[in-house]
Amino acid sequence: MQYRPTEIEPKWQQRWAEARVAEIDVAAPGQKLYMLNMFPYPSGDLHVGHGRNYILGDAVYRYFRMQGRVALNPMGWDAFGLPAENAAIKKQTHPRVWTLGNIERMKRQFGRWGILYDWSKEIASCEPEYYKWNQWLFLQLYKRGLAYRGTAPVNWCPQDQTVLANEQVVDGRCERCGALVEQRELSQWFFKITDYADRLDAGLDTLEHWPEKVKLMQRNWIGRSRGADVDFDVPSLGKPIRVFTTRPDTIFGATFMVLAPENPDVAALIADHPDRAAIEEWITGVRNQSALERQEAGKEGRFTGKTAVNPFTGEEIPIWLGNFVLPQYGTGALMAVPAHDERDFEFAKQYGLPVRSVIALTSGEQPELPFTAKDESGVAMGSGPIDGLPVPKAIDRIIEIIEERGIGRGIVRYRLRDWLISRQRYWGTPIPMIYCEKCGLVPVPEEQLPVTLPLDVPFTGREGNPLGKHDAFVNVACPQCGAAARRETDTMDTFVDSSWYFLRFVTPRDDQKIFDAELVNRWLPVDQYIGGVEHAILHLLYARFITRTLHDMGLLSFEEPFARLFNQGMITKEGYKDARGAWVSPSEVELRDGKPYRGDEELTAEITKMSKSRLNVVPPDELIARFGADTERVYTLFIAPPEKEAAWSDEGVVGAFRFLGRVWNMFDRLQDQATPDVVRKMHQTIDAVTTRIERFEFNTAISALMEFSNVLGDAPSREAYEALLKLLHPFAPHMTEELWAMLGNEEFLLTSRWPVADRALMQEDTVTIAVQVNGKLRGQVEVAAPAEEAKVFEAIGANEKIQNWLAGKELVKRIYVPGKLVNIVVK
RNA sequence: GCGAAAGUGGCGGAAUUGGCAGACGCGCUGGACUUAGGAUCCAGUGGCCCAAAGCCGUGUGGGUUCGAGUCCCACCUUUCGCACCA
Numbered sequence: 085m086q087y088r089p090t091e092i093e094p095k096w097q098q099r100w101a102e103a104r105v106a107e108i109d110v111a112a113p114g115q116k117l118y119m120l121n122m123f124p125y126p127s128g129d130l131h132v133g134h135g136r137n138y139i140l141g142d143a144v145y146r147y148f149r150m151q152g153r154v155a156l157n158p159m160g161w162d163a164f165g166l167p168a169e170n171a172a173i174k175k176q177t178h179p180r181v182w183t184l185g186n187i188e189r190m191k192r193q194f195g196r197w198g199i200l201y202d203w204s205k206e207i208a209s210c211e212p213e214y215y216k217w218n219q220w221l222f223l224q225l226y227k228r229g230l231a232y233r234g235t236a237p238v239n240w241c242p243q244d245q246t247v248l249a250n251e252q253v254v255d256g257r258c259e260r261c262g263a264l265v266e267q268r269e270l271s272q273w274f275f276k277i278t279d280y281a282d283r284l285d286a287g288l289d290t291l292e293h294w295p296e297k298v299k300l301m302q303r304n305w306i307g308r309s310r311g312a313d314v315d316f317d318v319p320s321l322g323k324p325i326r327v328f329t330t331r332p333d334t335i336f337g338a339t340f341m342v343l344a345p346e347n348p349d350v351a352a353l354i355a356d357h358p359d360r361a362a363i364e365e366w367i368t369g370v371r372n373q374s375a376l377e378r379q380e381a382g383k384e385g386r387f388t389g390k391t392a393v394n395p396f397t398g399e400e401i402p403i404w405l406g407n408f409v410l411p412q413y414g415t416g417a418l419m420a421v422p423a424h425d426e427r428d429f430e431f432a433k434q435y436g437l438p439v440r441s442v443i444a445l446t447s448g449e450q451p452e453l454p455f456t457a458k459d460e461s462g463v464a465m466g467s468g469p470i471d472g473l474p475v476p477k478a479i480d481r482i483i484e485i486i487e488e489r490g491i492g493r494g495i496v497r498y499r500l501r502d503w504l505i506s507r508q509r510y511w512g513t514p515i516p517m518i519y520c521e522k523c524g525l526v527p528v529p530e531e532q533l534p535v536t537l538p539l540d541v542p543f544t545g546r547e548g549n550p551l552g553k554h555d556a557f558v559n560v561a562c563p564q565c566g567a568a569a570r571r572e573t574d575t576m577d578t579f580v581d582s583s584w585y586f587l588r589f590v591t592p593r594d595d596q597k598i599f600d601a602e603l604v605n606r607w608l609p610v611d612q613y614i615g616g617v618e619h620a621i622l623h624l625l626y627a628r629f630i631t632r633t634l635h636d637m638g639l640l641s642f643e644e645p646f647a648r649l650f651n652q653g654m655i656t657k658e659g660y661k662d663a664r665g666a667w668v669s670p671s672e673v674e675l676r677d678g679k680p681y682r683g684d685e686e687l688t689a690e691i692t693k694m695s696k697s698r699l700n701v702v703p704p705d706e707l708i709a710r711f712g713a714d715t716e717r718v719y720t721l722f723i724a725p726p727e728k729e730a731a732w733s734d735e736g737v738v739g740a741f742r743f744l745g746r747v748w749n750m751f752d753r754l755q756d757q758a759t760p761d762v763v764r765k766m767h768q769t770i771d772a773v774t775t776r777i778e779r780f781e782f783n784t785a786i787s788a789l790m791e792f793s794n795v796l797g798d799a800p801s802r803e804a805y806e807a808l809l810k811l812l813h814p815f816a817p818h819m820t821e822e823l824w825a826m827l828g829n830e831e832f833l834l835t836s837r838w839p840v841a842d843r844a845l846m847q848e849d850t851v852t853i854a855v856q857v858n859g860k861l862r863g864q865v866e867v868a869a870p871a872e873e874a875k876v877f878e879a880i881g882a883n884e885k886i887q888n889w890l891a892g893k894e895l896v897k898r899i900y901v902p903g904k905l906v907n908i909v910v911k
Numbered sequence: 912g913c914g915a916a917a918g919u920g921g922c923g924g925a926a927u928u929g930g931c932a933g934a935c936g937c938g939c940u941g942g943a944c945u946u947a948g949g950a951u952c953c954a955g956u957g958g959c960c961c962a963a964a965g966c967c968g969u970g971u972g973g974g975u976u977c978g979a980g981u982c983c984c985a986c987c988u989u990u991c992g993c994a995c996c997a
Contacts, residue, residue, distance in 0.1 A: 296915085296916095297915065297916075297991085297992080300914075300915065300992085301915095301992060301993080304914075304992080304993060305993085307996060309996075309997085311997080327997080328996095328997070329997060330996095330997065331997080342997090375995095378995090379994080379995065383995080406995095407995095408995050408997095409995085409997080410995075410996060410997085412996090413996045413997080414996075414997065417997095418997045419997080420997085421997090425997065426912085426995090427995055427997070428997080430995095497996085498996090499996050617991090617992095620992085621992095719936095722923090722924095722935085722936070723923065723924090723936095724923060724924065725924080728924095729990090729991095730923075731922090731923075733922080733923075733937070733938095735922095735937055735938070736922090736923070736936070736937050736938095737937095738936095738937080738949095739935090739936045739937055740936085742936095742951090743935095743936085745951085775927095783923090783924075783925090783935085783936095784924090784925065784934085784935080786935080786936090787924090787925075787934065787935035787936075788934095788935080789935095790934095790935055790936075791934075791935065794935090
């Protein structure tokens, strides 16, 4: 009987669904396990690259099920967001219709991959039952001063007609559409994540099972810096200007000061400047530049004509304005120490400002300038009270002095800025606030939630948010005084939706509260979180932040939502470009001598991320129709280590298919007796596959199964075959279920118990031991396994020469490894 | 520029604590079965060599060690992240 996956797979998918195998009662006893794949944005069709993420999660889920864990494995939809709105404008449909249609398609695709989710817990963030709690959360944060309205220079995307978070601006362009981002002053809603900067930074140390890379990216993003705020007197201003520095030890080398053009003191400083108009014009020019343009312009500055007093040298130093000083970091003013800071050095050279070195090398020599090392390699000099101290100590000491003199203080600052959550867009959670002329800002009372997003709005793609044109939505009575008032029309950043969804999965239908605290504290943190590295900073940082705010409200007993994090790599494939750089469909491409052609035109091949525009996506449907979902699953996991990027190969798929076909064909020739070799290999394989799944080494877990099947030949024992089916189940669930049933089992293989390796049976009968002395082979002996030390020595003792060498020498290493040539090394 | 990770056959990749380099798979070569093969099965497959013996082989150059893909130093290359954060 031939292996025909297309006949087997739909049958088992249906049986699992009918038996609701993945649905669990969160109140039931048992050892819990919370598995979670990041919930996707429902963009439509899934390709094999997306599949990797979910297949991987499903394999782990099935493994833990077979280990007897009560496993929660839910799925939902990050269903608000810009693409739905853009599609609505383009196709004249409603974002909701477009979104729900995509959800249905993706759900079917998950089914065809054989992926088991607990669909009774499905959530979609665009539904009022869900976003009601977004609004509730907003109100709690507002109550605690963690949500506030502020005016800020914001990134405005002229193409999408919306404000973008700093994180959504990449190289000065809109992350989504690529348009150049403009700076605008607007009143916006923020979440005060900066209040949690220190805890978000410190908490990273507790995340033992997160990739180092992700922790580092978060750490850099938070950008913790220890330093000092120091006041420099400015006689002409009648008040000091405060600067922030991480190198207060270099203050004796501060030869000028630079302010950001946006600094509020600038106006007073240049008020009586003879060229005031020219300077103001320059400031306006700089302020209108995007961050990218500013940087590309190089370092530019203007002298204000005023001076400040260096509090340590007593010198008057010039105050400059500089385009490289960031207004939002520190105090928007800095003391420039050109000798020990590259940027200050560059600026000083450009404008001929003095450079004074105040750090010597520990060796006593003078370093080449600028010398910026912040470690023990430098020693303070020409710096009065801190002379001779190594840099780290000098920093501590000078901060003490600054504090004693009352001219500043040691301080920790962060790069992290508050989270701008306002979006001038329709398809998102309405922010539950009302503007009343009498009462001002009034929160919508909790009992009036949800503020429902109206569905009957026009989509023109022009003039901002369509919500603003919906009179019934906008015009409301003030909840406090009853007078006519206006509703907030901004919606929330979709990262708000995803900052707490993992808490909702435990009790997704609760309409009285955001979640059941007792159950959530039992099920969370998530044991295993799986998703792309593209969420390394934003999503994960926001989720960690919101979790802490809920912790501080007394609702959660934990501060870190995800105990273990795994980032899978992308799947790439070659795409073909013609001479003009346009992507060419693979169906038009012909390979000759390994080079791609379209007719006579030679094309270039490029390995890239799969995407529709590059015409290099592999749709799973064709693949499944030809080889089955099990083959796709096995190939996807076998292709490379799961955290690595991997290139899809259509030929490679065949190997996985052949392997499954061989396992299938064994069924007809089962035997009762197993040879000792097979028994040993079985236990070795059980051990190998188990540890490799635990370590997310699926590629080698599968190669171990291939080896096992090679040892089994075409006539395995029934016992070994059953073990193979179990070990293979997480990777090829349909075929193994079918064979398991054919063996006469009534229960699902999924609900059977994972096999346990017997270590004693894993051992080889004998071990070959080679004895080497000073690198030269002195003989080999065979001893029984498990090798006992006494037997090894006895065996060695049998060799006269070795015995002599051994006398009076130290045995430095003994290795007993089954099946391996082992050296005894003697010094 | 700063930070991080990685360099192993034609390709994807294996190799607990330093211990038979190249597992497993693709591809390729030969064979079997076939009207046919882009199906299936069997054998071979790092390089040099007709073959054997042997020698050479994990980015480059040094070092430690009886022994190095693995550890140390310097360098080269690639990928990713951040990008004037004082």
